[in-house]
Amino acid sequence: MxxxxxxxxxxxxxxxxxxxxxxxxxxxxxxxxxxxxxxxxxxxxxxHVSEADRLSTYDPGARQEDSFYRDSRNIGLHAKKQAEKMGVDLGGAFESKLEKLRTDPGSVLKDSE
Ligand SMILES: [Zn+2]
Known part of the structure; x- marks a missing residue:
């Protein structure tokens, strides 16, 4: 809801x-x-859904609404879904980068410079 x-x-x-x-x-x-x-x-x-629920209902082929992208918790969902499909474990480094991206997008940009 x-x-x-x-x-x-x-x-x-x-x-x-x-x-x-x-x-x-x-x-x-x-x-x-x-x-x-x-x-x-x-x-x-x-x-009120967990990230696991988001992942299972996320359809990578579907066109997303603008609001989907404005919700920072959806950042990285696509990459995760793809990795899950291919059986790849993205590991903790990916998780922490994602967390940074979601909470402070500017810091990630600075890091990769
Ligand atoms: Zn008022």
């Missing part, structure tokens, strides 16, 4: 909301000031 993060256009308060049905989003208002004009922060979309 997706949890979305919203930012109030009026007071800037951010809050998270579990959305079960698209209609629920229209009913939302800011918990701080009651404003109904909210921006959904697409990059913060959080799904």
């Amino acid at each position: 997706p949890i979305y993060e919203y930012e109030c256009r009026q007071c800037g308060q951010r809050f998270q909301q579990l959305i079960m049905k698209p209609e629920e989003e229209k009913e939302l208002d800011c918990p701080g000031c009651g404003e109904r004009k909210l921006d959904r922060l697409i990059s913060r979309v959080a799904y």
